[in-house]
Amino acid sequence: MSELLIRNVWKEYGAQIVLERINLHLPAGSFVSLVGPSGCGKTTFLRMILGQEQPTRGDILLDGKPIPREPGPDRGVVFQRYSVFPHLTVIENVLIGFELAAASFSGVLRGLAREEALEQCRALLAQVGLSEHADKFPRALSGGMQQRLAIAQALAKNPKILLLDEPFGALDPGTKSQMHELVRHLWKTNAMTIVMVTHDIREAFELGTRVITFDRPRRDPHAPERYGATITYDIPMNDPIISAHKPQPRPDASLFQ
Amino acid sequence: MRRIMNVNPDRVTKLVLGLAPIGLVILLYVMMSHERLLLNPADKLMPSLASMGDAIVRYAFTADARTGDVLLWKDTGASLIRLFQGLAISVCAALAVGLLLGVIPLIRAGFAPLISIVSVVPPMALLPILFIIFGLGEVSKIALIVIGLAPFLMRDLTHHVQSIPVEQFIKAQTLGASTWQYIVRVALPQTLPKLIQSTRLSLGPAWLFLISAEAIAAESGLGYRIFLVRRYLAMDVIIPYVIWITLIAFISDLLLGALSRKLYPWAHDEEPST
Numbered sequence: 001m002s003e004l005l006i007r008n009v010w011k012e013y014g015a016q017i018v019l020e021r022i023n024l025h026l027p028a029g030s031f032v033s034l035v036g037p038s039g040c041g042k043t044t045f046l047r048m049i050l051g052q053e054q055p056t057r058g059d060i061l062l063d064g065k066p067i068p069r070e071p072g073p074d075r076g077v078v079f080q081r082y083s084v085f086p087h088l089t090v091i092e093n094v095l096i097g098f099e100l101a102a103a104s105f106s107g108v109l110r111g112l113a114r115e116e117a118l119e120q121c122r123a124l125l126a127q128v129g130l131s132e133h134a135d136k137f138p139r140a141l142s143g144g145m146q147q148r149l150a151i152a153q154a155l156a157k158n159p160k161i162l163l164l165d166e167p168f169g170a171l172d173p174g175t176k177s178q179m180h181e182l183v184r185h186l187w188k189t190n191a192m193t194i195v196m197v198t199h200d201i202r203e204a205f206e207l208g209t210r211v212i213t214f215d216r217p218r219r220d221p222h223a224p225e226r227y228g229a230t231i232t233y234d235i236p237m238n239d240p241i242i243s244a245h246k247p248q249p250r251p252d253a254s255l256f257q
Numbered sequence: 258m259r260r261i262m263n264v265n266p267d268r269v270t271k272l273v274l275g276l277a278p279i280g281l282v283i284l285l286y287v288m289m290s291h292e293r294l295l296l297n298p299a300d301k302l303m304p305s306l307a308s309m310g311d312a313i314v315r316y317a318f319t320a321d322a323r324t325g326d327v328l329l330w331k332d333t334g335a336s337l338i339r340l341f342q343g344l345a346i347s348v349c350a351a352l353a354v355g356l357l358l359g360v361i362p363l364i365r366a367g368f369a370p371l372i373s374i375v376s377v378v379p380p381m382a383l384l385p386i387l388f389i390i391f392g393l394g395e396v397s398k399i400a401l402i403v404i405g406l407a408p409f410l411m412r413d414l415t416h417h418v419q420s421i422p423v424e425q426f427i428k429a430q431t432l433g434a435s436t437w438q439y440i441v442r443v444a445l446p447q448t449l450p451k452l453i454q455s456t457r458l459s460l461g462p463a464w465l466f467l468i469s470a471e472a473i474a475a476e477s478g479l480g481y482r483i484f485l486v487r488r489y490l491a492m493d494v495i496i497p498y499v500i501w502i503t504l505i506a507f508i509s510d511l512l513l514g515a516l517s518r519k520l521y522p523w524a525h526d527e528e529p530s531t
Contacts, residue, residue, distance in 0.1 A: 150428075156432070
């Protein structure tokens with residue numbers, strides 16, 4: 001659980017300004033939803049926190065220190081797709097996190113150390129409800145189960161911050177609401193800081209303790225690329241008045257099928 | 258009436274449809290050979306099945322009077338050893354180069370242009386150079402196979418390694434993977450089934466280069482024998498040899514496919530057996 005500080009971050013690709021003047025402070029334990037129109041730079045923003053891309057200007061500080069210029073185990077991630085390794089079984093997908101940390105040359109754990117790590121993996125799989133599927137390959141899992149596996153993988157590293165890039169975008173409504181329950185539960189029990197990019201406004205308000213919208217407040221019709229998106233709304237969801245109006249969790253959609 | 262493109266054959270129909278053209282080709286050959294032999298019993302161009310049978314007995318089951326070797330097996334052994342050595346060297350080199358180029362952008366920037374250029378050099382044009390450098394022995398034949406296959410396999414595998422989704426590349430790093438660990442735990446295992454696939458596709462060219470090299474300078478080998486007996490228009494030997502080579506190539510392709518399905522069930526379309 002860590003705090004994240006974004007100081008005057010800009011992102012430009014050549015003459016094209018994607019993001020400008022992003023200032024944001026996320027206290028430890030926040031669950032922030034990022035929403036905004038397509039192409040407004042939400043995912044670019046997430047990639048900069050991840051270290052996959054670098055800001056053109058400004059700083060991103062995790063617990064007061066600039067984040068490394070590449071992805072690392074302190075920042076976990078779940079993408080919309082392709083987050084899990086197709087060549088490893090479910091439990092091996094979780095185990096690999098332990099193996100990479102413990103065996104720097106072979107990347108494989110053997111003997112007692114492996115048994116101990118497997119014990120922890122089983123506990124993680126139980127948390128996300130995949131215990132029965134431990135020995136299957138990801139291709140035999142449904143989309144929702146693959147995403148749960150990706151979450152378990154990320155939890156294995158106990159990251160300071162968990163980044164979710166439209167994690168439930170490809171799921172059907174019933175599975176989606178189950179995943180919401182799961183993520184909310186994991187967030188509470190593991191005391192994590194979470195940043196989630198989503199297209200689903202309802203999801204953003206349901207899960208987040210804070211909803212942030214990105215948009216382009218300024219536009220030059222002759223040079224549309226010269227103004228980037230920035231934070232246009234920053235809505236705290238733990239405000240008592242807003243909380244009173246916070247939508248109730250939807251009934252399980254599987255009832256209607 | 259359904260559209261013809263919607264009509265799928267069942268198992269039996271598929272088998273019959275598949276075997277029919279093969280049977281037809283054999284039948285056509287037998288008829289034409291029979292016609293020619295009626296006109297001229299000494300005709301060599303289309304020998305009867307019986308004379309091919311005689312040739313098979315002579316070459317596959319009788320020791321050669323001069324050397325005491327059974328020629329078909331000696332030739333098969335010589336060719337397969339060359340083929341296997343050439344393939345093994347090409348595949349190992351391609352795997353190492355493909356992983357390094359696919360994963361590390363600096364190495365890719367350095368070597369990808371060279372490999373692209375080398376892979377379009379026609380290998381047969383290099384054969385004289387190989388003979389000059391390595392002599393007429395085994396090395397130049399194996400070298401021809403390697404030169405023919407390795408650059409193609411290197412490009413192919415580099416491409417496969419690069420096409421692993423970027424999500425997995427990032428995910429592995431968030432799980433703590435170093436460059437080396439990404440190579441051995443993510444890139445390598447996902448490349449191996451592709452390697453088998455590419456090797457299957459390379460079998461044809463590998464045989465092409467092998468037989469070419471044997472035809473020009475060798476003392477044994479399937480290609481050598483075919484080109485040797487060509488001098489006597491010995492079609493009764495050439496045809497069984499060609500069928501034998503085809504059979505070996507066909508079976509090695511099937512074996513590689515089965516190996517891949519057994520070792521890498523996750524990479525194939527069928528449901529994995531878990």
